[in-house]
Amino acid sequence: MSKILIVEDESDIAELISLHLSREGHEAICIGNGLQVMPAVLAQQPEIIVLDLMLPGLDGLQIFKRLRADTRTAPIPVIILTAKGQVTDKIAGLELGADDYLTKPFSPRELYLRISAVLRRVKKVTHVSEIQRGRFMLDRKNMKLFLDGTALDLTTIEFKLLTTLMENDTAVHSRADLLRDVWGYNSDVATRTLDTHIKRLREKLGAAGEHIVTIRGTGFQFQTELPASQPA
Amino acid sequence: MSKILIVEDESDIAELISLHLSREGHEAICIGNGLQVMPAVLAQQPEIIVLDLMLPGLDGLQIFKRLRADTRTAPIPVIILTAKGQVTDKIAGLELGADDYLTKPFSPRELYLRISAVLRRVKKVTHVSEIQRGRFMLDRKNMKLFLDGTALDLTTIEFKLLTTLMENDTAVHSRADLLRDVWGYNSDVATRTLDTHIKRLREKLGAAGEHIVTIRGTGFQFQTELPASQPA
DNA sequence: AACAAGCGTGACGGATTCGTCACGGTGACA
DNA sequence: TGTCACCGTGACGAATCCGTCACGCTTGTT
Incomplete structure (x- = not known):
């Protein structure tokens, strides 16, 4: 190919x-x-x-x-x-x-x-400066995230992490992939660091944090559409 | 138009x-x-x-x-x-x-x-993820600057400042314009802050810092080609 | 039910980054 | 040459950001 x-x-x-x-x-x-x-x-x-x-x-x-x-x-x-x-x-x-x-x-x-x-x-x-996924709209140029039209400030790492996840919303991103994509291949950050940043991201996203789904044993995934969760 | x-x-x-x-x-x-x-x-x-x-x-x-x-x-x-x-x-x-x-x-x-x-x-x-200007090559995607092929790490502000300057290398950017483009229209940072960041940028660029030229009374300009300076 | 592996979380220290200020230097212009 | 506006610079404190760790919870397996 x-x-x-x-x-x-x-x-x-x-x-x-x-x-x-x-x-x-x-x-x-x-x-x-x-x-x-x-x-x-x-x-x-x-x-x-x-x-x-x-x-x-x-x-x-x-x-x-x-x-x-x-x-x-x-x-x-x-x-x-x-x-x-x-x-x-x-x-x-x-x-x-x-x-x-x-x-x-x-x-x-x-x-x-x-x-x-x-x-x-x-x-x-390449050549895509904005990513639209459901309620999310990533603006690479200004390193901003628009959630339902309101802007959220993200740190450099948070932004890169979310961008990586959103680029392929169908794909499951393994921990190793994320570490390589966000931190670079030669870095050696702990795997727990990734969790921390995922957590901080979810915090900033509020309820919309649910769009970042944990794939146990593998990594994480961004889901544009949430499965209709039955209330308790 | x-x-x-x-x-x-x-x-x-x-x-x-x-x-x-x-x-x-x-x-x-x-x-x-x-x-x-x-x-x-x-x-x-x-x-x-x-x-x-x-x-x-x-x-x-x-x-x-x-x-x-x-x-x-x-x-x-x-x-x-x-x-x-x-x-x-x-x-x-x-x-x-x-x-x-x-x-x-x-x-x-x-x-x-x-x-x-x-x-x-x-x-x-829009739609340009890399800017090439002489010895400089800006990589928006990874927020990196390549000078003569070697990578330089810039902070968020430094990167945005340099990007703004490089996008229009012919243009002179007034202080007000730069403050608005880099910090946003509703910020109220001191004009001296801009100078400080210009200085830090020049420092990181080393000798290539000369490409950032002061336009006295107006602002700053990025020059891809340096005028042949006569040695003292 | 018990266990182990994987994940979430809060706290902490260190590093970086940022904005501001005061001061000195420099160029423009009379 | 003197004056003044403008710019460069170093230092400093505050805020932010980031990586790590320990601990506890969850999930899936036996």
Whole structure:
């Protein structure tokens, strides 16, 4: 369904990934030479890039910076691959804005899931500055929430959390997904922190807090329409 | 250039406004009856609504709430008119998300300026989640700024301030405009506060802080390209 | 009914953020 | 050159925000 560019010099890994992705319905393009990345990206216009940092010759980090520096390639989401234990300090300096990253060894399944998550996130969000869901209307531009027409002030995290939940109102968001989407992949906040923010959100929403539903054992979900609850 | 709906029962005022606006190249449509507002809006699809709160019969505030409650009309910016000294408590409860408001008496010129400001703000922003200006790339979605490809964390106010400045890089933003755009029309922060935030922004930007230029006696401006400064 | 795992909640400290003020510097203009 | 309005800056206190923890409740399972 989506065109994915894989930059990876170890051909067996590249093939494994490619195979797995095409089996899931994606179109995978592999290149092993770092120097070909920019031309390939411009020519192929992939929807997402999987970039191994450990490349012979050109440093993967340099490639990444170049991708971000060019207006044409900057918006393309990138998932970064690194060998385990490799250059943690580099990664630390990698606030650069990768959309996710994965340490080797990893299962192709895991990579596929990450790719799906990133694609879902990016596709839904781009070019929509307002989200309307029943009584809720999110105004990204002003970071405000309108509930039944009245404005509510949310903090940065609360807003991001609610936005993430509302973007896919049908979907159930796992705790891990929410932590990654709201706090970023490299953060390490406690799972209880998420609960606290969910609670604060519900508080601010008042009775409408019921639209945020707990899916026990999994995570949370935003429901536009409440099931008619029978009064006690 | 833009279609503007004016809801005002005093016909002389409505005419005055209408005349002035059409002279500036806008198309003004006047209605005096509150009940006609919703149908008129749906039929005419104005780009902006000027709404007098003091209407016979239906309360202007109710109209406003209805406009915001309906998905089709909620995104349309509204400028609210009130008589001086009128119902300050109502206005206080009016966090509702009007885009600006004006107390009578006001000059048509003033209204025109406000309308222009709102239109400029809204038009530029809608449907653009990323702004690229030279070395700067603003990522609204994640509230991040990329300078030469490296991410910088900004606070909410800093981000909004920079966004406002960057949206119109050619324009000079007056202090009043910035205060209104960033803090909202009903806030009353000191003008020195703006300076402080400008300073903090420049600090975070480092040498690139020079892109924020002071226009003495007026305000500030974002310049994508720096004039080649001759070394001392 | 008993248990364990998952979740909600209140409280707390630390960190960040924000607005304001006083003061000093700087440019414009006579 | 002197004056004045305007702007930059550092410091400070207050408010907010955020992450964590301990504890208790709920839910589902045996």
